[in-house]
Amino acid sequence: MNPAISFPKLTLVELRKxxxxxxxxxxxxxxxVLTLAIVILVCIFGETSDFVFRDMFAxxxxxxxxxxxxxxxxxxxxxxxxxxxxQTFTLVPRRPxxxxxxxxxxLVVAAAAFVVSIVVALLATAIAGSDxxxxxxxxxxQLAQMGLLFAIAMVxxxxxxxxxxxxxxxxxxxxxxxxxxxxxxxIPAFDGLAPWLDGSRSYAPMTEGLMSATEWxxxxxxxxxxLALPLALGIARIRRxxxx
Numbered sequence: 077m078n079p080a081i082s083f084p085k086l087t088l089v090e091l092r093k094x095x096x097x098x099x100x101x102x103x104x105x106x107x108x109v110l111t112l113a114i115v116i117l118v119c120i121f122g123e124t125s126d127f128v129f130r131d132m133f134a135x136x137x138x139x140x141x142x143x144x145x146x147x148x149x150x151x152x153x154x155x156x157x158x159x160x161x162x163q164t165f166t167l168v169p170r171r172p173x174x175x176x177x178x179x180x181x182x183l184v185v186a187a188a189a190f191v192v193s194i195v196v197a198l199l200a201t202a203i204a205g206s207d208x209x210x211x212x213x214x215x216x217x218q219l220a221q222m223g224l225l226f227a228i229a230m231v232x233x234x235x236x237x238x239x240x241x242x243x244x245x246x247x248x249x250x251x252x253x254x255x256x257x258x259x260x261x262x263i264p265a266f267d268g269l270a271p272w273l274d275g276s277r278s279y280a281p282m283t284e285g286l287m288s289a290t291e292w293x294x295x296x297x298x299x300x301x302x303l304a305l306p307l308a309l310g311i312a313r314i315r316r317x318x319x320x
Contacts (some may be wrong), residue, residue, distance in 0.1 A: 081168055083177060090174075090181035093151060097158075100147050110139035110194060115200045127204035130214045133197035134283065137222070140189040141229055146247055148182045148233030152310070153243040162319045169217065171314050179234055186230040190223050221282040228279075232303045238310025254302065272297045 081089075094100045114135050119127070152175070168174050201211065229310040234248060240246040254275050261270040271277050271294050278294035281287050287295070 081230065085096055086168060086174070086177040087180045087184070090177045090186055090194060091150065091184060091294065093183060094147055095156075096156060098148065099150055099154075103143055103147050107139045107143050107189065108192075109166050110143075110196065111136050112188055113194060115145050119200055119204050127201060128196055128208055128211045128213075129201045130210075130301060131203075132201050133193060133214065133222075136197040136200070137190065137193040140186075140193060144186060144267070145190055145229050145233030145250060148178075149246045149250060150243055151236055152237030152247050153241055156241045157243055165319055172311055175234075175238060175311055175314065176192035179231060180235050182230045183227055186227050188265055190226050194281060196221075209282065215286060217286045218283075221287065225279055225282045228299055228303060231307070235303050235307035239306045241310075273301055274298070274306075 087310045089294065115132060118132065118135060155164055160263050164174060165171055193263070236250040239245075240249060258276045260266070261274045275298050278298040281291045282295065
């Protein structure tokens with residue numbers, strides 16, 4: 077390990093990688109433009125009942141929740157597609173340390189996007205001047221649940237990138253595999269398993285209200301399947317994979 081490269085500095089390097097590449101820059105620009113565009117269009121054309129903070133925030137964070145995990149995928153997979161892994165792992169031979177820095181960098185970006193979405197939603201709701209009942213009602217616990225869900229999505233992108241080490245297959249798998257899995261678990265025979273292993277069901281309560289202990293257990297098992305397992309396999313693959 078190169079002692080000159082501290083973990084905070086390594087994390088900053090990974091953060092820079094997320095905006096230095098053409099794909100990373102344009103993806104984040106598209107997220108910002110779509111966030112503003114969606115909120116502005118709702119303010120102009122939406123009904124008064126749409127101008128509550130809860131719904132405005134759900135709209136504001138939608139582009140980031142879909143597109144930012146792709147940046148997490150590219151943060152890992154691009155090391156192989158752009159053949160920069162050799163340079164990275166020469167400077168920092170401990171590969172899990174590099175992955176840890178990438179995970180932290182992705183969480184920093186997720187936190188920044190989450191805060192920006194809150195600010196945009198607050199401003200839009202205030203400008204709209206709605207007098208609808210419960211305009212500003214969004215419990216702090218539910219907001220924290222939504223933040224956790226966003227973080228899970230972002231880290232899931234890093235996990236799929238580490239598992240497949242190829243951008244296009246990782247992006248396709250990240251979006252299609254859970255959908256195909258949800259379709260399989262929609263068969264009545266799997267009704268007992270679906271709330272535990274299908275993200276479309278287990279994660280839904282995180283945006284709907286404060287969750288029960290059983291619902292948290294559903295989230296934990298789904299996260300273990302779709303985040304912890306791919307990440308563990310991805311780290312194992314990176315540790316033993318030949319650097320291109």
